[in-house]
Amino acid sequence: MAFINPSPGNSNVQIVLQINVIGAASPSAVVTGDPPTAIAMGTTLNVPALQDITINAANDVFTWSQLDSSAKKQVATTSTNSISGNLVVDPTTFFGTTLTAGSTTAVAVQGLLGLSRNKTKIAFALRVYDGSSDGTTTTTGDIWLKGIGYITGLAPTVSADAPVFVSPFTITVDGEYLAAATTAT
């Protein structure tokens, strides 16, 4: 039995969410296969100051009744996948380096808001587990959850009591997740 302790602040172990555009601007992510069998992330935008993150992988269920059964019958069908969470808004990564950037520009230029506004298809990689036992390496036994999708659900908010902009976000996943040990493939 093991558990996952992301150790916030330890860059070798903490949760990392990387995103990149696909095929639009160099160096973009390269996706192989449909459904993806490999995703090379390229030069990514690391999403900073995540407050929490949720991996959603909810299967839909088809339910029916039979005359010879006293209980309903069910079968799992397709799943709706998404990554959701909340973050503290960092102006550079949220708004991008160019406020009016188009969908063919690099991920850092568009920022999260630009990716959402432009409906830019992205690749993402979420490190959910660092395999090293002492938190000193980022390469051994890592588990990266990858996929492709879109940034949605941005809703930056601020209040007088908490005068820092925070925003929910969702990466609506197009298709399956892909688990890998590295962001390179």
Added chain:
Amino acid sequence: MRAVVMELIQDTDTGVYTLSQELPYTADGTALYTKNLKKIYVNLAQRSEEIAIATLDASNITNQTTRVQVYLANEARVLPSYDQVVTDLIAIKDSEEIRNQGYYRRQCEVSTEYEDNILITTLEYEFTKIK
């Protein structure tokens, strides 16, 4: 922060109360402000930091709170312009100079106690900003 508060007190009409440059230390078992009545003493600022928003990386958002205590004492039998002076001292917390430093929470708590026939008034300013 002590210097800022002292400057603001200096700019306030404190009537018969005058501002001391000394710290409110204790000499021979007696606090200076009970020896020197109608003098306003400002203590050194105390600072604390606590996490306002925890994040999954190292970029925690921190609240920095600064507390400054101000003391003044006078004979309890007669309180010359006391209410107005205390009201004006409380108002310092919302002065432009404090607001411009990014403090989004500005509070002042006033408490009093008696030592024989002396009324000791303590104002504790508490300023909080995001670091």
